[in-house]
């Protein structure tokens with residue numbers, strides 16, 4: 001079956017798009033599925049660093065689009081997982097070097113050889129975002145439990161609905177149970193009430209993430225990381241498995257509230 | 267000379283009918299027209315009627331990118347040419363409009379209402395609805411969204427954003443919602459910020475009384 005294209009986007013910057021792309025890619029490939037992660041954040045590439053593949057880059061996305069190399073030449077094979085690949089972004093160009101149609105064409109060329117194409121979108125609502133969602137079959141919106149990040153996620157969901165790319169699914173990242181309990185952070189139910197899209201992942205704040213990113217070894221490779229576990233769960237849900245959400249120890253009755261609020265399409 | 271083209275708002279979006287002539291000129295003419303009032307077209311969903319013209323995926327893809335740069339979504343391409351239809355489909359574009367069944371309007375002359383704009387979706391952050399008449403929303407008006415209506419505003423859902431009724435100065439305009447907790451409400455020239463809600467939300471109606479906006483439970 002040809003690949004499913006999953007774009008991970010956010011609106012607000014720094015909420016965990018690149019982290020999620022690397023970890024979900026790792027988790028899917030660890031399960032034996034053929035995965036390519038595509039860095040669409042042209043000019044600010046860093047997916048290669050988080051995946052630990054920076055030193056293998058010869059060609060990048062813009063080289064492919066502008067015909068300086070064949071697609072296969074820009075595909076970097078992961079050093080740990082044989083089924084994981086990366087197409088890096090260009091570091092020295094800007095987003096106008098690539099168009100939405102280029103991205104659709106590129107994805108179509110990749111589809112026959114992979115099960116999953118995971119696209120790391122840049123922040124914002126400009127050209128780079130439009131490039132990233134153009135080829136998407138599924139769009140995952142990632143946000144943190146902060147009012148400003150949720151507001152931007154809402155904006156992005158509206159734009160995705162307008163392009164008929166929906167329904168988008170939600171990853172809530174950097175959840176801290178202690179803060180939710182104290183009322184210092186938006187709870188999962190609060191975020192879902194505003195955004196009204198289906199939840200696909202609930203990822204705790206976990207310092208392993210920072211350590212893992214710096215080492216270039218995504219936390220999903222680490223059996224002991226809580227966030228890594230959360231990303232592995234997302235990969236299983238992408239595959240259609242019904243995996244219960246991790247108990248981040250929020251207030252009692254949380255799962256009941258969740259069950260009530262998460263309605264498909266609602 | 268800019269080649270002729272026609273732009274019309276229809277139910278599914280903005281219908282743009284392109285005239286005859288060399289494609290590069292016609293496409294450039296369209297871009298020039300869009301540049302004249304870029305704000306008007308921003309966020310628009312476009313249906314392009316191109317008659318029997320034969321276009322390939324490259325031309326259509328290029329056009330879509332150009333529109334996308336202007337924050338306009340090319341949604342459908344209507345054409346009699348099979349080649350053009352195939353090209354449009356390969357780009358994931360629609361090639362026909364959904365045909366709703368025709369309904370004869372039967373209005374009882376004694377029950378004449380006013381024209382209103384009906385929006386059946388949640389207005390998310392960054393979205394705005396401006397309408398000279400009444401506005402009815404079935405869905406929420408999220409924080410960061412805005413409604414500006416010449417008449418009344420009825421929201422079958424939660425209001426968290428900004429709503430302005432009677433925007434042309436009508437002090438009799440009202441705003442009703444199932445749950446009224448806006449960032450800001452305006453009626454005619456009056457402005458109100460909603461207080462912290464205590465207790466359960468109930469349907470409310472906001473109107474001007476004694477020169478200021480008050481919200482009262484529905485049905486009281």
Ligand SMILES: Nc1ncnc2c1ncn2[C@@H]1O[C@H](COP(=O)(O)OP(=O)(O)OP(=O)(O)O)[C@@H](O)[C@H]1O
Pocket residue numbers: 010012013014015016017018019020041121122123173174175203204205206207209210213227
């Ligand atoms: N669950 C988590 N726990 C702790 N730290 C996290 C978590 N998720 C992400 N981070 C950290 O947050 C920072 C931003 O993450 P990341 O680079 O993935 O965001 P991004 O959305 O891709 O940013 P940009 O918009 O700049 O591309 C990084 O330092 C990352 O290590």
Ligand SMILES: [Mg+2]
Pocket residue numbers: 017018019041046120121
């Ligand atoms: Mg990033």
